[in-house]
Amino acid sequence: MQGLAFDGRPVDGGLYLRMDRWAEHLPAPLQHLVAAYSVAGLLLLAALMLLGWWRSRRADGVLMARALAVPLVITLAFAADTLLKSVLREPRPCQVLDAGRTLEACPGAGDWSLPSNHTVIVFAGAAALWHVDRRLGALGLLLAVAMGLTRVLVGVHYPHDVLLGAVVGAAAGHLLGLLSGRAAPLVDRARTGGLRRWLTA
Template identity: 75%
Template structure:
């Protein structure tokens, strides 16, 4: 059992897993041109907004489809919340400190989170992979775009220096599992969507 900064015991120390790889990636990121560094940092911080855009596009397109597709699109935000809750629970158990806190990473592209802001799994990665998995059920084209966004987000979290690669891999697994499962279950909500389309919610759930 290792110890976190401040003496608190850790359930997991990520350094032996891929700390060397993290340091190599961090060194490479620090050699990138300034504008590229700023772009990567911006995307890593605000790229979740692109997932919201894809969800809105999916909703708009689903208005012209059957209730199953719309039910799955409407499930996407719930999948994100479910995945985030699972991620938060895992963080509280694993309690892995951020690599930028325990390794000599130098100047990272994003400010290192404070002590107690645990690293495993990656929140951002969990969220985008969960959304992508649900969208894949509803709209293959948008799901593929969301999948590319998810991969890019995961890579960016390592590049900016706030996560180990294994944080991202576990985040991808948790997010995909939560999103895929909820996407399957959402099919049962199709009758509710069809009933809602017959009422006052029709303008929001069906094209004119």
């Protein structure tokens, strides 16, 4: 592990190990639920995105532009996260700490830990959806918090990986979600063309 730019063990390695050992003693059905949500939570976010698009079909061009932009916002946040990972190059905690049996298989060397991809994606989606529909954004925030927690409990991230992922995702989602409303004129023109059936109620 020589030459790595960042070692997360001194930050909250002890907290990570305590959470990992607590997860090891959860009832088996709850362990399976945590592990499943750690992946399936992204599908729930996708469902909220579809619902945001559907509801915005009855709204003005600004809201429709924001709804259509959510996948792009998430993609850009993910790209920023990937770049940050390549700079920080923090190894996964399950690679360098005595984590025992984790609920999710430990990624291989070179699959960096900081920030958490899953957390960035869901927080970016929640923040972007907030500008489309506050209720959907609030639901997305609950999904995001749960996602961050499960990424630690399954053993593949430190808590600070999740915290930074939440900051990066929420900031990107909020700023890009607001800016995407400027595409309203494009959406309004599209509503009179071949995409009309997909962009109007």
